[in-house]
Amino acid sequence: MGKKRIYELAKELNVSSKAILDKAQEKGFDVKNHMSSLGSNEERQLRETFSNKGNNANKSQSNQAKPAQPAKSAKPAQSRDQHQTTSNAQPAHRNNQSNSTHARTQSNNNGGHSTSQNHSTSQSHSTSNRSQSSTHNQNQSTNRNQSSNRSQSANHSQSNNHGQSNNRSQSNNTNRSQNNNRSQSNNRSQSNGNGGSGRFGGSLSSGNGRNSRNNRNNRNNNRRRNNFASKYSKKNQRIKETNHQKGAPERKNKALPETLVYQVGMNAQDLGKILHREPSEIVKKLFMLGVMANQNQSLDKDTIEILAADYGIAAKEKVEVDVADIDKTFEEESNNTDHLETRPPVVTIMGHVDHGKTTLLDHLRHSHITAGEAGGITQAIGAYQLKHQGKTITFLDTPGHAAFTEMRARGADITDITVLVVAADDGVMPQTIEAIHHAQAAKTPIIVAVNKIDKPGANPNHVMEQLTEYGLIPEDWGGDTIFVQISAKFGKNIDELLDMILLQSEVMELKANPQQNAAGSVIEAKLDQGKGSVATLLIQQGTMHTGDPIVVGNTFGRVRTMENERGKEIKKALPSTPVEITGLSDVPEAGDRFVVFDDEKTARAAGEERAKNALMEERRTKNTVTLDNLFDTMKEGEMKEVDVIIKADVQGSVEALANSLKKIEVEGVRVNIIHTAVGAINESDVTLAEASNAIIIGFNVRPTPQAKSQADQDNVDIRLHRVIYNAIDEIEHAMKGKLEPTYKEEVIGEVEVRDIFKASKVGTIAGGMVTDGHISKDSKVRLIRDSVVVYEGELGSLKRFKDDVNDVKQGHELGLTIENYNDIKVGDVVEAYIMKEVPIE
């Protein structure tokens, strides 16, 4: 059991935190406020103290009030005074008020009796009136009949409710029933003013009795003498006094709610509205709980909960949920560890062109389905499930790595296992490497299917050797990569491959909770003429039912129909199942996430909000890392690695550049090369860069036109270099935040070389056409052959027909020479660029 806090003990003992705090401090315990913890010994002592008080109040209180013990006789008077003088917000702290105040107050209550008289009265009532102590909320007549027992009431006031206190304080006014009645009424009306329940005594009826006017006057007198009241409460009291004098009806507070539903950061005003209480009352109450706060100051969770406890009601925090944030909902649903059950693995097949991916998928599709379904099966959607050894495996039919990475770029890491198909007769090829890098970037385990082992030239061992270079080492050789030698065409070892997939998935302990709302990702989506929006979804968590309200990406709806991959209507779908659904208001995108909501209203609100946000953010520059903002990004602590993709003209350059970049040392940051290859920068590189927030460095190579436009669109940073040192320097400077370019290269046009003329004096003259932009006499040029930069230099001359010109625009023919370079060939491209000065901010 943890240590008890003061407020908790107070709640338990039904006394104020302040009373406990005071007592604890009096006893020398090391406590500061209501939140302070108590040791078990301390707690025990306090319990004893307060339970004794309760008992004393009922039984043995008279000891304190015996005439023979004058020193103690002051206590009853205190308590009495407390009742009379305490403002509504201070019920629990009456005991703390001074004797002199009490005495004065009492005299007022007694209708002008002298102070000394009051004192003697209080003392003379030391004999307890036990019956009184047990009867709370007594009415006036009861009080009149009660003999006063101030010591009793003093003790009671600590542990009992206001009604009790009031009654007891009434009884203090012994031998003057009239005065007693007045006093009682005063107290009651005070309580009514508070209007609260619980310890504030709000349960008392309002002071509408015969004595109410007198009582009000008395109370007002009392209030004037109340040293405790704050500036604000004094003001409020004055207002109330005025109202009372005018005979204005007393305001009745509404009943407290059963539970205070709050949000952290609410202030006294907010809470006052919920509790139907004046903010000033809340402020006073907080003050008594040891929290100094004005009406506008935000309150923390603990304070609000203590306040609720003090009012005697429960408190519940209302957590504001951003329904539109389905990513968050998705994460929450995904991370739910309740009712976890094993789910089928989701497998993607990747590999180089013609290595047999489609053949493998087709073979699986046709050979591993239940007998009843065999024959004439048409796969309706881009994913399917098969059964092997009584277990299900889900295959995603995503042709091409770009599609795979595209999904990842959109935040959908849906693949559990990658099967890498490598043809045994062909070995590792560029797309094999690309696939490895894509899978590694996605951190999915790879199972290698060495295919076409039936072919005469097949050399599986060679494939295995090759793959060791990429960290894929067979188990036999001391690694942990599973290799299966198959023939997709002839179905050889396919079962072994499936065994291995199941084994891998077992190791991964793939689990999901089928008992919760479904969440997952879009595999593909389209607009169907007849059905409207049709989306293929992979359920990653929970179970989806027809009729479920759903938000998918920026669209929403209800699952109107649901079909499995064979076009069969189903009513529910479990985790790892691909389904095709209709019923969405719009067409989502592949990779979008979906979340099922409990009700359609929330789904609609979330969907509409997302659609609105998407519209606003449409085409807004994505927060992709570029060299220019790299330092800022790093500074923000968003990145500890700089992901880089290197493309170069020859393998030697790739390695040299990679090695050099790895050696750059900048504190807290390192270069992480996620993909290298020889050749032009293609769309797949750009997609990978976007998905991984990477920078592409092209060394002596150019991006293909499609890759270039995709990079522009996705804001992927491509840096082209011809000197390794410059590339290293640029990355290093960017990492150190020193990138302050004063000049920036700007490509202004492209010329296609269509004819070559050799002239003895001027060298090679290239005749051609400006296919893009323009070229000017002072532009610099690069000669590009098959996407590889073969020369970079200055323009020698620029002519239209026979005339020298300063500029030639797109669509016009021209003749040009490159200074000191003659090896120009037909089909070459001359890229014209200028170095533009970048103004320093």
Ligand SMILES: Nc1nc2c(ncn2[C@@H]2O[C@H](COP(=O)(O)OP(=O)(O)OP(=O)(O)O)[C@@H](O)[C@H]2O)c(=O)[nH]1
């Ligand atoms: N002999 C033999 N041929 C195979 C095997 N697997 C596939 N092939 C053949 O290899 C060729 C290419 O196979 P695909 O399955 O289309 O290859 P892919 O990887 O899907 O090719 P893309 O879809 O272009 O990327 C086809 O002619 C297949 O018949 C195999 O195990 N043995």
